[in-house]
Amino acid sequence: MGRIDIFNQIASELGYGFDGEIKVGGNYTPLLRHDGYIYISGQIPRVGDAVVVQGVVGSDVQLKEAQKAAQVCVMRALALTDRAVGLDKVKAVLRISVFVQSAQGFTQQSEVADAASDVLYRVFGDAGVHTRTSVGVYQLPKNAPVEIDFIFATL
Amino acid sequence: MGRIDIFNQIASELGYGFDGEIKVGGNYTPLLRHDGYIYISGQIPRVGDAVVVQGVVGSDVQLKEAQKAAQVCVMRALALTDRAVGLDKVKAVLRISVFVQSAQGFTQQSEVADAASDVLYRVFGDAGVHTRTSVGVYQLPKNAPVEIDFIFATL
Amino acid sequence: MGRIDIFNQIASELGYGFDGEIKVGGNYTPLLRHDGYIYISGQIPRVGDAVVVQGVVGSDVQLKEAQKAAQVCVMRALALTDRAVGLDKVKAVLRISVFVQSAQGFTQQSEVADAASDVLYRVFGDAGVHTRTSVGVYQLPKNAPVEIDFIFATL
Numbered sequence: 001m002g003r004i005d006i007f008n009q010i011a012s013e014l015g016y017g018f019d020g021e022i023k024v025g026g027n028y029t030p031l032l033r034h035d036g037y038i039y040i041s042g043q044i045p046r047v048g049d050a051v052v053v054q055g056v057v058g059s060d061v062q063l064k065e066a067q068k069a070a071q072v073c074v075m076r077a078l079a080l081t082d083r084a085v086g087l088d089k090v091k092a093v094l095r096i097s098v099f100v101q102s103a104q105g106f107t108q109q110s111e112v113a114d115a116a117s118d119v120l121y122r123v124f125g126d127a128g129v130h131t132r133t134s135v136g137v138y139q140l141p142k143n144a145p146v147e148i149d150f151i152f153a154t155l
Numbered sequence: 156m157g158r159i160d161i162f163n164q165i166a167s168e169l170g171y172g173f174d175g176e177i178k179v180g181g182n183y184t185p186l187l188r189h190d191g192y193i194y195i196s197g198q199i200p201r202v203g204d205a206v207v208v209q210g211v212v213g214s215d216v217q218l219k220e221a222q223k224a225a226q227v228c229v230m231r232a233l234a235l236t237d238r239a240v241g242l243d244k245v246k247a248v249l250r251i252s253v254f255v256q257s258a259q260g261f262t263q264q265s266e267v268a269d270a271a272s273d274v275l276y277r278v279f280g281d282a283g284v285h286t287r288t289s290v291g292v293y294q295l296p297k298n299a300p301v302e303i304d305f306i307f308a309t310l
Numbered sequence: 311m312g313r314i315d316i317f318n319q320i321a322s323e324l325g326y327g328f329d330g331e332i333k334v335g336g337n338y339t340p341l342l343r344h345d346g347y348i349y350i351s352g353q354i355p356r357v358g359d360a361v362v363v364q365g366v367v368g369s370d371v372q373l374k375e376a377q378k379a380a381q382v383c384v385m386r387a388l389a390l391t392d393r394a395v396g397l398d399k400v401k402a403v404l405r406i407s408v409f410v411q412s413a414q415g416f417t418q419q420s421e422v423a424d425a426a427s428d429v430l431y432r433v434f435g436d437a438g439v440h441t442r443t444s445v446g447v448y449q450l451p452k453n454a455p456v457e458i459d460f461i462f463a464t465l
Contacts, residue, residue: 026269027276028287032249034308035191036345039250042288094342095349095459099290102449110451114336121337132338133352133459135409136449139257139291141265149250149288153344181424182431183442187404189463190346194405197443254445294412294446296420304405304443 003087006123007078014071016047018079023049031080038090038152040080042099044144045072054143057136058106061145066100067115073148074119085154092153093120093130099147102136109134116148158242161278162233169226171202173234178204186235193245193307195235197254199299200227209298212291213261216300221255222270228303229274240309247308248275248285254302257291264289271303313397316433317388324381326357328389333359341390348400348462350390352409354454355382364453367446368416371455376410377425383458384429395464402463403430403440409457412446419444426458 001009011018024030024041032039045053045068053069055061061069081087098113100106113134120128140147156164166173179185179196187194200208200223208224210216216224236242253268255261268289275283295302311319321328334340334351342349355363355378363379365371371379391397408423410416423444430438450457 025265026287027272027284028268029284030286032247032284032286034247034249037249039286041286042290092342092344094344094347097288097459099288100449104448106449107451107453109449110335113338117337129337129339129342131340131342131349131351131459132336133407133409133457134451135352135447135457136451137290138259138293138448139255139261139264141262141289141291143262147288147290149252149286151349180420181442182427182439183423184439185441187402187439187441189402189404192404194441196441197445252443254443292445293448294410294414294416294419296417296444296446298417302443302445304407304441 003123007087010119010122011075016072018075020048022076022080031084036154038081038154040077040150042147042149043073043076044142044147045069051142051144053145055145056103057100057145058103063108063111066112066145069146070112070116071119073146074116077150078123089154090124090152091127091155093124093128094151094153095131097149098134099137099140101140101145106136109136112146158278162242165274165277166230171227173230175203177231177235186239191309193236193309195232195305197302197304198228198231199297199302200224206297206299208300210300211258212255212300213258218263218266221267221300224301225267225271226274228301229271232305233278244309245279245307246282246310248279248283249306249308250286252304253287253289254292254295256295256300261291264291267301313433317397320429320432321385326382328385330358332386332390341394346464348391348464350387350460352457352459353383353386354452354457355379361452361454363455365455366413367410367455368413373418373421376422376455379456380422380426381429383456384426387460388433391462399464400434400462401437401465403434403438404461404463405441407459408444409447409450411450411455416446419446422456
């Protein structure tokens with residue numbers, strides 16, 4: 001299976017479509033290519049106009065839902081990348097930063113991030129093995145449980 | 156108008172001057188050039204010796220003040236860049252990370268970051284359209300309401 | 311003294327050895343080389359299987375202990391780098407991001423980060439002078455007091 005087939009399979013498992021417009025407000029862009037690199041803005045689990053999971057992880061939001069939210073963030077980044085250059089042009093995933101909106105005492109940020117890492121590995125194989133930083137933050141935009149940004153290298 | 160003229164105009168609108176020394180303590184540097192890139196350390200809204208806005212956004216600090224603080228952070232980064240290479244050498248703004256010291260329940264981190272994005276767009280035009288990550292953190296150094304770091308590409 | 315000698319001296323001052331396996335769970339890697347750059351995943355103060363300092367800085371954990379924890383994070387990154395390419399191949403430390411698990415009202419994130427910066431400067435000299443972002447976050451994985459990630463440039 002090609003990368004796009006795996007992408008579509010994961011979309012189907014999650015139960016969401018990622019072919020709608022990916023909106024941003026403000027004078028910035030969700031994706032920027034420069035000199036062999038792709039930078040992707042922090043993605044929250046938004047599908048269309050809706051943030052599909054909202055709340056604080058460890059109180060309102062359980063680990064499993066937070067993991068699903070993390071996967072939606074990755075799928076948005078992959079959808080953006082596919083439109084900009086095609087998934088086949090990704091040579092390496094250099095770094096992801098995973099910000100988890102965390103309840104006091106919630107320390108499983110790595111477990112949330114693992115779900116994001118799994119999607120990258122399923123789609124890209126060895127080229128999807130990346131470096132990662134996971135932290136627990138106090139608040140995220142739109143009460144999102146997770147926000148993830150990305151740096152890819154392109155062929 | 157050239158970039159430096161727009162920079163000066165924004166400084167005048169904000170009511171601050173950015174031609175003083177930009178101090179750092181510790182064994183690090185506010186700006187580092189490497190191989191076509193400029194990395195800028197996390198900037199807080201300090202002018203001279205004073206952090207000009209302090210407090211938690213959403214309780215002590217209102218959105219408008221936080222937006223002004225975000226603009227001061229960007230102006231510091233631009234002042235550093237102007238001294239190091241000149242604003243005209245900036246080819247692209249690749250990424251900014253915006254950390255907002257947030258009260259519980261404050262979810263307008265993106266709106267704070269929009270004010271930063273606006274300054275970059277005013278000064279650089281299309282070259283100022285960047286990727287961005289905005290998160291709400293619990294505490295920032297010196298009780299700053301906002302901290303922003305930057306990666307630029309140079310000509 | 312060579313870099314590795316200084317590294318060993320700091321290890322001895324800290325009272326820890328860094329020659330054990332550096333484990334990660336999940337589909338990611340602690341270190342990734344790409345095209346003249348080394349990206350290092352967020353490091354917590356783990357030695358072997360134990361996180362050697364745990365807790366919230368400013369309440370459970372005092373500044374001095376947090377500074378030591380920050381130094382252990384850096385030493386882990388240096389140990390990883392030494393195995394991958396050798397410390398002598400590091401040309402520049404481009405950026406570190408320092409996340410401090412902070413108590414309400416704790417604003418000395420920069421002072422924690424200074425301890426990390428000092429290790430980089432001791433080992434690399436001028437090549438260790440980096441850009442830095444320090445923020446206070448609400449929770450870190452495994453209740454770590456500090457997490458630090460890194461971007462190095464290689465010769």
